[in-house]
Each structure stands twice: as C-alpha cells, then as structure tokens.
Amino acid sequence: MSSEAVATASGGPRARLDRALRHAAVKPLLWALLLTPLALLIHGAATDRLGANPAEALLRGSGDWSLRVLLLALAITPLREALRLPTLARLRRPTGLFAFFWCSLHLLAWAWLDQGLEPAALLADIAKRPFILVGSLAWGLLAVLALTSPQRVARALGGARWRSLHRGAYVAGLLGLLHFYWMKAGKNDFGEWAVHAAVLAALLGWRLWRRPRRAGGPR
Amino acid sequence: LAAVKSAVAGAVTMERPTSRADVTRYNNFYEFGTDKADPAKNAHTLKTRPWTVVIDGEVKKPRTLDIDALMKLAPMEERIYRLRCVEGWSMVIPWVGWSLAELIRQVEPTGHAKYVEFHTLADPKTMPFVGSRVLEWPYVEGLRLDEAMHPLTLLAFGLYGEVLPNQNGAPVRLVVPWKYGFKSAKSIVRIRFTAQPPRTAWNKAAPQEYGFYSNVNPEVDHPRWSQASERRIGEDGLFAKKRPTLMFNGYGAQVAQLYTGMDLRREF
Numbered sequence: 001m002s003s004e005a006v007a008t009a010s011g012g013p014r015a016r017l018d019r020a021l022r023h024a025a026v027k028p029l030l031w032a033l034l035l036t037p038l039a040l041l042i043h044g045a046a047t048d049r050l051g052a053n054p055a056e057a058l059l060r061g062s063g064d065w066s067l068r069v070l071l072l073a074l075a076i077t078p079l080r081e082a083l084r085l086p087t088l089a090r091l092r093r094p095t096g097l098f099a100f101f102w103c104s105l106h107l108l109a110w111a112w113l114d115q116g117l118e119p120a121a122l123l124a125d126i127a128k129r130p131f132i133l134v135g136s137l138a139w140g141l142l143a144v145l146a147l148t149s150p151q152r153v154a155r156a157l158g159g160a161r162w163r164s165l166h167r168g169a170y171v172a173g174l175l176g177l178l179h180f181y182w183m184k185a186g187k188n189d190f191g192e193w194a195v196h197a198a199v200l201a202a203l204l205g206w207r208l209w210r211r212p213r214r215a216g217g218p219r
Numbered sequence: 220l221a222a223v224k225s226a227v228a229g230a231v232t233m234e235r236p237t238s239r240a241d242v243t244r245y246n247n248f249y250e251f252g253t254d255k256a257d258p259a260k261n262a263h264t265l266k267t268r269p270w271t272v273v274i275d276g277e278v279k280k281p282r283t284l285d286i287d288a289l290m291k292l293a294p295m296e297e298r299i300y301r302l303r304c305v306e307g308w309s310m311v312i313p314w315v316g317w318s319l320a321e322l323i324r325q326v327e328p329t330g331h332a333k334y335v336e337f338h339t340l341a342d343p344k345t346m347p348f349v350g351s352r353v354l355e356w357p358y359v360e361g362l363r364l365d366e367a368m369h370p371l372t373l374l375a376f377g378l379y380g381e382v383l384p385n386q387n388g389a390p391v392r393l394v395v396p397w398k399y400g401f402k403s404a405k406s407i408v409r410i411r412f413t414a415q416p417p418r419t420a421w422n423k424a425a426p427q428e429y430g431f432y433s434n435v436n437p438e439v440d441h442p443r444w445s446q447a448s449e450r451r452i453g454e455d456g457l458f459a460k461k462r463p464t465l466m467f468n469g470y471g472a473q474v475a476q477l478y479t480g481m482d483l484r485r486e487f
Contacts (some may be wrong), residue, residue, distance in 0.1 A: 051245060052240075052244060052255075052452045052453060053308055053450065054457055056308070112458065114461075123445040125445065127439070129442065129444070131442070132443075182443060183443070185425075186428060187353055188352060188424055188425075
C-alpha cells in the first residue's frame with residue numbers, strides 16, 4: 001500500500017472527500033455536467049437563441065468544449081496526485097471519452113453545417129487547408145484513444161504500450177491548440193488562446209517534471 | 220430618413236432583405252468588441268453629434284463638413300444591396316445614402332489622386348476596444364479612385380429608412396457591395412485622396428489573408444475556408460446547403476470592367 005493510500009485510508013476531510021467521490025452519483029453527475037453545454041446549445045438552436053448565425057455558434061461552441069473537456073481530462077491525474085484523491089482516477093476515462101464526444105460533434109458540425117455532408121468537399125477541404133487537417137488529425141487521434149480505452153483493450157495491449165499510446169492525448173491537445181491558434185490568428189486575438197495554452201503547458205510541464213521521480217511507477 | 224428608390228443600375232436587388240434585428244445585432248465593428256453581438260451591446264457610447272468629416276489630400280477643394288451639411292449634399296436614395304462578409308455569410312440590406320461620386324466631384328481630385336482612404340473614428344473614450352491589439356487604429360480602408368467613383372459605391376447614412384444605428388457605422392459609412400464587408404469603413408471622420416495605395420487595416424494585420432482589393436471572388440479562397448459558398452443570415456436553415464457565392468457578389472455586370480486585364484487571383 002502506498003503512503004498516499006495510507007493517508008487517505010485514515011480519517012480526515014480529505015479521506016471523506018475521497019470516499020464521497022466513490023458515491024454512485026458521481027459519474028452520473030459528471031455526465032450531466034459535461035452534457036449541460038450540449039443541452040444549452042440544442043435548446044438555443046431550437047428556440048432561435050444562438051444569434052443570427054446558429055451554424056457558426058454550434059461550430060464554435062462544440063470546438064470550444066472539445067478543447068476544454070480535453071484539458072479537463074488531462075488535468076485529472078495531476079489533480080489526483082496534488083490533492084491526494086485517488087478516486088479521481090475513476091473519472092479520467094469518462095472525461096476523456098467526453099472530449100472525444102465533443103470533438104466528434106465539432107467534426108460533425110463542420111461536415112454537416114459547413115460542408116453540406118459532401119464527401120468530395122470534405123476531403124478537398126482537409127487536403128487543402130492545414131487548419132482543417134490539423135483539427136481532423138486531433139479527432140483521429142482521440143478516436144484511437146477512445147477505441148483503446150476499455151480495460152480489456154488496455155490489458156491486451158500491455159500496460160507500458162497502452163500508457164505510451166495514451167500519452168497521445170497530449171499530442172491531441174497540442175494539435176487542438178494549433179487549430180485554435182490558426183482560427184484566432186486571423187483576428188490577432190490571442191487572449192482566450194493564451195489561457196488554454198497556459199493550461200496545457202502547465203499540465204505538460206507537470207508530466208515532464210514528475211517523470212524522473214516516479215520512473216516505472218504506476219500512472 | 221426620406222429617400223427615393225435609386226435609379227442606379229444594380230442598386231436595388233429583388234432579394235428578400237435580412238431582418239432588421241439580424242442586420243443590427245450581428246455586426247463586425249471591432250472598436251466595440253470582436254464578438255458579433257458586442258457592437259449592438261457596446262456602441263451606445265458612440266456620440267454621433269457633433270460630427271465632422273475632413274476631406275483632404277490630393278484635392279483642389281479640401282473641406283471639413285459637418286455631418287448635417289454632408290447629409291444634404293445630395294438627394295438620399297434607397298439601395299438594397301447584398302452584403303458578403305469575408306467570413307462566409309451574407310445579408311441583404313436596404314441602405315439609405317448617395318453615391319460617393321457626388322462628393323468626389325465637388326472636391327475635385329487633382330491629377331495625382333489615384334486612391335481614396337477612409338478613416339474610422341478612433342476614440343478610446345467612446346470606443347472601448349480601440350486599445351486592443353487586434354488591429355492598428357484608426358481603422359483605415361481604401362479604394363482605387365475609379366472604384367470610389369463607381370455609382371454603386373455608396374456613402375450611407377441610414378438603413379431600413381432610419382438613421383444608421385451606431386453599431387452599423389453611424390453617422391456615415393461606406394458601402395461597396397462587390398467587395399467583402401470589411402472594405403466598407405464605418406463611422407468615417409476623414410476621407411483622404413492619395414497618390415500611393417493606402418495601407419489598410421486588415422491588409423496590415425494579415426496580408427496573406429486580406430488583399431487590398433478584396434473583391435468578392437468565389438475562386439480565391441481564404442487560407443482557412445473556401446469562399447465558393449455562403450450562408451444567407453436568417454434565410455438559409457441550419458441544415459440547408461450554403462448558396463454559391465457570385466463573382467463580384469453578383470455585381471459583375473456593373474463593375475467587372477474596372478478590373479479588365481488584372482489577374483484577380485494575384486491581386487485579390
């Protein structure tokens with residue numbers, strides 16, 4: 001038993017919080033939380049409250065949430081360790097899957113609302129524009145991670161291989177950030193982008209800083 | 220704002236005008252914020268009286284005109300123009316104003332005048348985002364003199380029969396219907412005639428994305444999106460296919476001759 005587990009097994013507010021995280025309602029709550037923006041977008045679209053250009057609002061909204069939820073998924077392990085709440089680990093997989101879900105909605109919004117679901121137009125757009133290509137690559141990477149996320153698959157792949165594959169989540173984050181950068185570059189408007197970049201830099205920095213100390217240890 | 224239907228060729232499209240609500244709530248006017256809902260929220264601080272417009276540079280009769288005098292310079296006309304934004308959406312807007320050519324004739328450009336520059340007000344007290352680093356302020360746009368003289372080039376003072384709402388560029392703005400919307404400078408305080416091509420706001424910010432001419436052209440894509448089609452605001456449903464964008468925004472019959480012999484892919 002690690003020292004961490006010992007610390008939380010004894011009483012105290014942190015242990016109680018960790019136990020509370022094991023409650024059956026926590027995962028449904030996470031689902032509700034990560035689906036709320038979607039409910040708001042759908043409600044907005046149905047009641048004509050997304051402004052004059054609802055297609056643009058859906059495209060941008062789904063893109064924003066893709067990046068946000070991906071950063072949240074990447075933040076779970078650092079938070080688990082920093083706050084010493086081992087049960088947070090249970091929320092990592094569903095949060096990561098939600099990042100893929102949002103990214104898929106974003107891809108669908110682009111393919112349908114922007115490109116009219118024309119296969120030729122979609123392929124041409126990807127081939128022609130690095131902006132679109134990089135976004136599509138991020139989605140493809142998240143798709144691979146989603147498909148390999150069940151424990152069965154992880155076991156079949158072997159722990160080490162699975163872990164290095166799933167560090168691809170950081171690559172997806174970087175691709176997403178580059179895609180977002182290009183989108184904002186047109187308007188020289190980097191405030192929002194800088195916040196996302198700082199979060200990803202901090203998470204990546206933490207990961208690199210931790211590595212030598214816990215070499216070989218479980219992640 | 221009383222006006223007569225314009226007799227200028229191409230000045231009154233038969234297409235259905237975009238609702239006044241959309242025209243006045245979905246705007247790009249970065250001096251009031253970069254979100255398209257921002258100008259409608261923030262532009263109430265703009266003071267449109269007193270307002271003067273300086274006309275100078277390569278002209279024989281430079282003038283400084285009070286806005287109310289400027290408005291009386293020529294009879295007001297109603298013109299219903301398509302507006303195509305470089306971002307891939309479009310509207311149909313009933314403007315009120317008169318051809319810029321009326322003013323240009325009165326100030327008599329010199330033989331050196333080749334271009335016309337339009338300066339938007341840049342007042343940090345009434346325009347909260349003039350300090351932002353998105354663009355260089357003041358917002359400057361420009362046309363070649365023959366483009367500025369074209370009868371379709373409109374100096375607009377109103378829309379939907381009323382004076383311009385602040386967020387649409389009150390009290391006076393330019394409307395050049397065959398070019399992307401950003402070419403049509405809003406809230407103009409200075410019109411300057413020059414021998415050299417003006418250094419325009421978006422061209423300075425991203426020259427590879429926004430050329431000096433910026434004529435609507437379905438064959439020249441923006442680096443991040445295609446310009447071949449567009450979404451008509453308030454008309455094309457969420458799942459409707461976007462409509463094809465027309466060369467010169469459909470004003471080719473009137474304006475194509477301005478560009479004979481030019482390679483519009485290179486001079487975009």
